Amino acid sequence: MIQIKLNEKIYIKDPETSELGRMIVSDSITLIDKWGLENFTFRKLSKEINSTEASIYRYFENKYQLLAYLNSWYWNWMEYRVNFSINNIVDPYAKLEIIIELLTQPIERDPNFTHIDEKALHRIIISESAKTYLRKNVDETNKEGYFKSYKSLTKQLANIIREITPEYKYAESLISLIIEGGHSQVYFADHLPSLTNVNEKNCSLVEFCKDIVFSVIKKNK
Amino acid sequence: MIQIKLNEKIYIKDPETSELGRMIVSDSITLIDKWGLENFTFRKLSKEINSTEASIYRYFENKYQLLAYLNSWYWNWMEYRVNFSINNIVDPYAKLEIIIELLTQPIERDPNFTHIDEKALHRIIISESAKTYLRKNVDETNKEGYFKSYKSLTKQLANIIREITPEYKYAESLISLIIEGGHSQVYFADHLPSLTNVNEKNCSLVEFCKDIVFSVIKKNK
């Protein structure tokens, strides 16, 4: 049995250690997905799981810390998927192609983690995750390790780009541009379609991103 | 004398029509830049300008509408700058190069608009603007015209890309990727530097973005 273990200070009490903790995590995904972070409160969550606000506050300082926890879970899970998928592949081009697919394709439920709805979590990542770092306290929360999972995955993927083009100066930027920009593209396709071509006929985010990455690599080889 | 005129329903009463309105706009830029959108309230703004909450509510429904107003102002201003800068230039490559510079270089104060601090506004665009559309009511606010300026500029810039590569399918996506991803890169450089190479030695956002756009165009020509 696999468990995503988050060791940083992104919780007060580890929600994986109790039934209540797991309910907080799984039901917060449902509620944030449904109502958005703005309209999500610990009061509503406590009613949903037949518990109390005070109990939830024993696990997370506030809803932003809970969101950061979900974020970290997601990026740890993504790292696990990446490592699983590129295992035994030696050609860095092939690795990179798989990675871009993992980062930009629609998400499927992972039966390894029964209490996490990965499709709903992915929607949250797309529309809410930036709110963890777009805050005035970002430098503190960064020190607390809120973004460790995201940073470590970015570093790993940048290294694969450098396997192909060691002298390319923007490997980390290219990865984070694809991730962050890719999230925008998915969101725009759903809500502001004149800002994107994704979801037009014969167009896909995967194709768009692969084209960018391999064009840049080719030119900088 | 030039004035940025925003005709859509992104205000209750046009702030350009009164002294109080102009103070609301200029001082909200100062306060949002300083405290962030989360800690910015109409109460604080009213004290800053020696007015009352009720008066501010006569101009804007809430702080998100005010932020949308600032956004629209910014993108209208950018469109004006783009048109000014590419005027009389025929070569689409040269046009595109200038456009990428305008979109990704640091902003300077524009003496044409004395009550707007464009440098502060640019910081707000980078760290707060996504909060206008990352909301559950995005489809309504989109209908109200909150994003019209941004969409019209994107369309115009995409058309310039199509002057070079008419068959490229992702012109709008490439523009919005550079804009949104570019904002992330600037923010990361300031707060999460391990996610970007921007600001490392001999690295710049302008160079990174030009390389991407011209690599993609070259490959798709």
Next chain:
DNA sequence: TTAAAATGATAGTATTACTATTGCATTTGT
């Protein structure tokens, strides 16, 4: 100069984001 519009002053409401305390129930170590 007079009516209309804009603004200021004040008050009030529902909700949010917490914090504190108490007491019961269950688990754990010995």
Next chain:
DNA sequence: ACAAATGCAATAGTAATACTATCATTTTAA
């Protein structure tokens, strides 16, 4: 088997937020 520790529910309370309403006063424009 018993004490201690932990986990959780219940309740109450506070300061701030995001508004809305009313009415008096000032400014402006015909």
